[in-house]
Amino acid sequence: MSPELDALARGLAVPYYDDALPAHDGCHARRVRDLSLRLAGEWDRSPDRGVLAAAAWLHDIGRPLERVGEIDDHGEWAAAEAAPLLASEGVTAERIDAVVHCLRSHSIRPSSPDPETPAAKLLFDADKLDAAGAVGLVRLACIVGERSGRAGEKYAAIDTGSVDGADAGVPDLTLLREWARERLDALYTPPGRRRGESRWAFMQDFFDRFEAETAAPDA
Template sequence: MPSGLGSRARELSLPYYEDALPAHDIFHAKRVHDVALQLADQHPDSVDREVLAAAAWFHDIGRPLERVGEIDDHDEWAASEATALLQTEDVATDRLAAVRHSLRAHSIRANSPEPVTIEAKLLFDADKLDAAGAVGLVRLACIVGERSGRTGEQYAIIDDASTLGGDHPELPDIDLIREWTRERLDSLYTEPGRHLGESRWGFMQTFFDQFAHETDAGTGN
């Protein structure tokens, strides 16, 4: 192929992100790409960086279609779509299989297969790390907003609804963000990923403390 697998995957993936919402757009894919390669640099095992880069660019190309209900599983769809695209690019069969596995195994969903290759584990970790730290806070807030107000669902609750009095069982979004992040950080596979995750979690803890301070009615702030 005329250019590296990772570079070509970037070019091929760009049109798929045109209708993406902010939490899963091309900038998310780029951050996942960059962090995945950063983790690869710190990992003791040999990593096929081109496979990892390609999988990072492709990993969320199905999100826009999943969002509008045209597909059910963006992982499986991306794996099939990326394979079809790369088969026309003279990519070796073993690399095609490696990219496909990484895409199928990158989600935290219960029905997702376990990542078994180092490239799949690094992609998984990099994707989950984009839900931690300063960027993670913004991304998860975007996701809360995306899901807010859908048919049969309630609008976003930033603060604790119980402070209004009466029966308000809704969990405030800040608690959801804390739970979502911790769930992802607890699922990481690699030591470099866990190390970066705990650093980002430390920042989030400071944020959560400040959030609680600002929303405490007794502080007067």
């Protein structure tokens, strides 16, 4: 572990999250940092842990700007923003390049490059795992609310779609299941996939319970 790079990146990143909403705030960055390091400890391909921790702190610093439409790609923006910040603090060019690759490749969007290094794959997996399990359900629901606020209308309904109502035609809770499964299917590392299946099992139980609680009464 490289505590100096970890702490440095945290200090640089935290102010960028001041205007972040809950799904992509500093708490999310901390969880991704912690989980990525745990995954690293369970894999035989050892990354530069300082690079991994730094990238986790910095990966979503552009989210507040992307949310309001000031930038198009928070990963590319974070890479361009972080590189000179790290250089000004004396971080070596090699490690900066490694962090930049992690930032550019952490997103699931089709335009993002594939993660090629152990650190980049671990960051990708930890970020996607934070959209699964108990934490993931809360985050995905926050994203639905965030997108509803931005669009000015309901983005999805907290329902199963099994009952006719005013929200016909609006995506229902199935959307959260699809978002989570898409991310879990994209995981790169063996420890990431193991944790993913555990979190998916919890989500399946949750969806079953949700459907039972919202079922229409017997006629």
